[in-house]
Amino acid sequence: MLVNMTKYVKTASQSDTIVPAFNVFGYEDAFAVIRAAEKFHAPAILMSNSDSVEHMDLKHSAALYRSLGEATDIPVSIHLDHAKTFELILRGVEAGYTSVMYDGSALSLEENIENTQEVIELAEKHNISVEAELGSVPYIDRNEEVKSILTSPEEAGIFTRKARVNGLAVAVGSLHRMQTRRAKLDFNRIVEIEHNTDVPLVIHGFSGIIAGDIKRLCSTTVGKVNIGTELRLTFGNSLKSEIELNPDEFDRVKLFKKPMKAVQDAVEEKYRLLGWEEKE
Ligand SMILES: [Zn+2]
Numbered sequence: 001m002l003v004n005m006t007k008y009v010k011t012a013s014q015s016d017t018i019v020p021a022f023n024v025f026g027y028e029d030a031f032a033v034i035r036a037a038e039k040f041h042a043p044a045i046l047m048s049n050s051d052s053v054e055h056m057d058l059k060h061s062a063a064l065y066r067s068l069g070e071a072t073d074i075p076v077s078i079h080l081d082h083a084k085t086f087e088l089i090l091r092g093v094e095a096g097y098t099s100v101m102y103d104g105s106a107l108s109l110e111e112n113i114e115n116t117q118e119v120i121e122l123a124e125k126h127n128i129s130v131e132a133e134l135g136s137v138p139y140i141d142r143n144e145e146v147k148s149i150l151t152s153p154e155e156a157g158i159f160t161r162k163a164r165v166n167g168l169a170v171a172v173g174s175l176h177r178m179q180t181r182r183a184k185l186d187f188n189r190i191v192e193i194e195h196n197t198d199v200p201l202v203i204h205g206f207s208g209i210i211a212g213d214i215k216r217l218c219s220t221t222v223g224k225v226n227i228g229t230e231l232r233l234t235f236g237n238s239l240k241s242e243i244e245l246n247p248d249e250f251d252r253v254k255l256f257k258k259p260m261k262a263v264q265d266a267v268e269e270k271y272r273l274l275g276w277e278e279k280e
Pocket of ligand 1: 082
């Protein structure tokens with residue numbers, strides 16, 4: 001069933017579970033994410049990032065993911081990640097995304113609040129949930145100095161009083177696109193942010209967070225984590241080995257079988273790590 005993410009992310013933020021959100025790029029990984037989530041009777045969040053938006057028009061990705069979401073009993077949200085312009089948000093809304101992230105993290109606090117308020121106004125009309133970002137989670141693979149602007153707890157309070165978002169992405173030590181687990185989270189900062197806002201927190205750059213910190217994160221008010229790199233690695237590496245093992249195979253449907261299963265297994269592992277129990 002298709003839903004926005006408001007309710008279940010709030011519930012997760014108040015419990016010892018976190019809802020994982022996955023960047024997906026087409027049928028194969030979206031299908032695998034939903035099959036995995038069904039085992040836990042958990043919500044599934046399918047996200048389109050900027051690479052995906054470039055690869056496939058939002059109209060097509062929304063139609064595909066909506067149809068997958070409508071075909072299952074678990075709650076499924078289709079989330080447009082890191083939209084930096086109102087124009088892109090509007091396109092996402094019109095295409096049928098049930099949730100959007102407005103990323104005004106590079107702007108001043110005032111501008112970020114103002115733009116987020118506009119997005120909330122639009123989203124409310126369409127029953128869509130809104131995530132915003134405060135502070136900046138850097139990208140490790142971009143040709144820029146890896147500079148993290150950690151979220152100020154005080155600004156988090158000001159921001160969420162003025163812009164009532166359904167999730168606030170905070171910069172607390174994680175990095176985008178890390179291929180190994182090396183990032184340590186600043187839990188003191190998380191606690192301070194929690195004191196200043198009742199909005200569920202969102203962590204981007206999950207693939208790089210060290211194992212010990214993940215368990216600890218479940219008892220905070222973090223309600224959603226974004227996972228991208230790990231699934232891309234899983235799919236890509238599995239596909240590479242399939243091609244090497246079957247040099248004469250040309251049928252993509254056959255070559256995709258094992259990578260899809262590998263992605264499903266990896267997603268199931270994430271649900272377990274984030275406090276979910278299998279129901280079957
Ligand atoms: Zn992100």
